[in-house]
Amino acid sequence: MLRSPKRGSKPADRVRADGRRSHPVCLDAQLIKNLKKAAPDDERNAYEIVEEATRAWLAKRARKRQATR
Template identity: 50%
Template sequence: MASMARNPLPGTIRKDGRRAFYVYLSPPLIRELKKAALDEERPAYELVEEAVEALLKSRRIARPATDGVA
């Protein structure tokens, strides 16, 4: 498994630097995500990326780092 992280499969890194990261979601959540992406005329990965960034930002604000790392 560790070697997979160092040697990604062909096609898992895009030209924009994004890498594939697989998660399991419930079918209803996937349907809602796809509908939201269509409504906003954006790719679903952009909505997921935005949501994850917001989550991580809120966690940093709620729990400031004590070791100097944000």
């Protein structure tokens, strides 16, 4: 559920009740199509899968950076 933005703010500044914000990214069209098909199979939303993959990538990156210090 989206909350209405404050007066004078841009529509992109909307914040969901759960604190999530929108961040548009450009993805390969086939990747988007496959994601939209796969998400319901796992009873998940596409954004949840993208969020999980991003968190995993950031954690892996942090481990690699830590190992090189």
